[in-house]
Amino acid sequence: MARPVVGRDREGQILEAALRSGAHVVLEGPPGTGKSTLLRDVAARRASPFVLVEGNAELTPARLVGHFDPALVLARGYTPDVFVDGPLLEALRAGGLLYVEELNRVPEETLNVLLTVMSEGEIAVPRLGHVKASDGFRLVAAMNPYDAVGTARISGALYDRTCRITMGYQDLESECEIVAQQRPGTPDAWRRAAVGMVRATREHRDLRMGSSVRGALDFVGLTRELAALRGVPDDDWQSGLDAALVALSGRVRLDEGCNRAVEDVVTELYVAAFGPRPTGPDDDPSGGGDAGKR
Numbered sequence: 001m002a003r004p005v006v007g008r009d010r011e012g013q014i015l016e017a018a019l020r021s022g023a024h025v026v027l028e029g030p031p032g033t034g035k036s037t038l039l040r041d042v043a044a045r046r047a048s049p050f051v052l053v054e055g056n057a058e059l060t061p062a063r064l065v066g067h068f069d070p071a072l073v074l075a076r077g078y079t080p081d082v083f084v085d086g087p088l089l090e091a092l093r094a095g096g097l098l099y100v101e102e103l104n105r106v107p108e109e110t111l112n113v114l115l116t117v118m119s120e121g122e123i124a125v126p127r128l129g130h131v132k133a134s135d136g137f138r139l140v141a142a143m144n145p146y147d148a149v150g151t152a153r154i155s156g157a158l159y160d161r162t163c164r165i166t167m168g169y170q171d172l173e174s175e176c177e178i179v180a181q182q183r184p185g186t187p188d189a190w191r192r193a194a195v196g197m198v199r200a201t202r203e204h205r206d207l208r209m210g211s212s213v214r215g216a217l218d219f220v221g222l223t224r225e226l227a228a229l230r231g232v233p234d235d236d237w238q239s240g241l242d243a244a245l246v247a248l249s250g251r252v253r254l255d256e257g258c259n260r261a262v263e264d265v266v267t268e269l270y271v272a273a274f275g276p277r278p279t280g281p282d283d284d285p286s287g288g289g290d291a292g293k294r
Contacts, residue, residue, distance in 0.1 A: 005041045006181070007174030008034055011167055015042050015140075018163045019097075024118050024139040026103065026159070029167030032212020035142040038167075039099055048136060049096025051087045055106040055141075061113045064088045065125060078127040088117065089125075095136030103141035104154055111158060114139060118161040172199065175213045183220040190235045194220050197244070197273035201252050206265050209253035218247035237278055244270045 005012060015038065018025050027035040043050040053064065066086035068078055076082055091098035100106065100114070117123050118139060122132040141162070143154065170178070175195050183191070195216045202210030222243035227236045249262045271277075 005034055005038050006178050007170040008038050008167075011165055012038055012042060014165055015039070016046075018165070019046070019138050019140075022138075023163045024161060025141070026154075026162045026164045027140065027142040027167060028145055028164055030169065030209075030212060031144050032214045033167045033169055035167055036099070036101065039097070039140055039142075043097050046097075049091065049094040051091040051094075051096050051098050053087045053098065053100045055100050055102035055104075057105060057107060059106050059110050061110050062086070064110055064113060065123065068127065080128060083125075083128050088113070088123070089131055091139075092117070092123065092131055092133045092137055095134030098137070098139045100139065100141040103143040108155075111155070115157055115161060169199070169202065169212070172196065175199065175216065178213050179216050179220055182217055183224070186220050186224065187235060191220060193273045194223075194240075197269050198248065200269050200272070201248065201266075204265060204269065206255050206258045206260055207252050208255040211248050211251040215248050215251045219244050222247055237274060240274060241267065241270050 015025060015027075019042070027039070029035060040050065053059065064086050066084050066089050069082050069084055072082035085093065088098060090096070103111075113123070117133070121137075122130050124130050139162075169175070172192075172195065175198075176192055179186070179191055179195055180188075186194075195213070198211050198213065198216040198219065200210075201207055201215070204210065219240075220243075223236075223240045224234055226239040226243055227234050230236065230239060232239060245263055245266055248266050252262060252265070254260070254262055254265070
């Protein structure tokens, strides 16, 4: 069963309409914006077979299309029954959705195979013959436009064969709802502050890339577990800071030319959201007691 997609009614309707019209689709947006979840939800409601392909530099045409089993070829020769379908042929034969993640990490020669299938609705496989797409076959690809490491520019030929749906971050209320669903039991005010802090990473002057809602999920989950291990309240200030540093420091990217440590930026954002470190007669240097309460 697919999870309900929070805050994506518009994109879900557009995607469903595009697939019904016979179009292939590119979902473009930063990581953690629900691209895979949205497609799984649409596929589940359409009762369509769902074939996932992880795009990377190792995705060769043979891995995408399939291959003849070498041992069986020696025994039987190049017959159709010894061909092992790859994800593309699996989706073509079943009339399913072929979902290619990280499209802009796929080698050009492999993308050229997809171009032919999108244009012709079939593929010619040496020694196997032509395989035509069954009714319902669609290609849906996802890509992250912000991460340039190991990626390549998508050609105009591919965009010409697809419809493009852009997906930005959800609004505050939607992200709070996502965290509430997946991390139940957290006080509403604290959860909202945590989500607000994570959203602030996307606009900070020293960060060129902020965190998605996944950072908020880990931040909230880590805080609760740290507080339980330390025997302090769930909203303990020090436990929250430690959790924020662990959950966010690897997700955000410093702007070029910034000479600050990423931990300093995360700490600044944490203090802005939750206030300065509490002090008082009951303050516990180890992070215990009532020190975590705002």
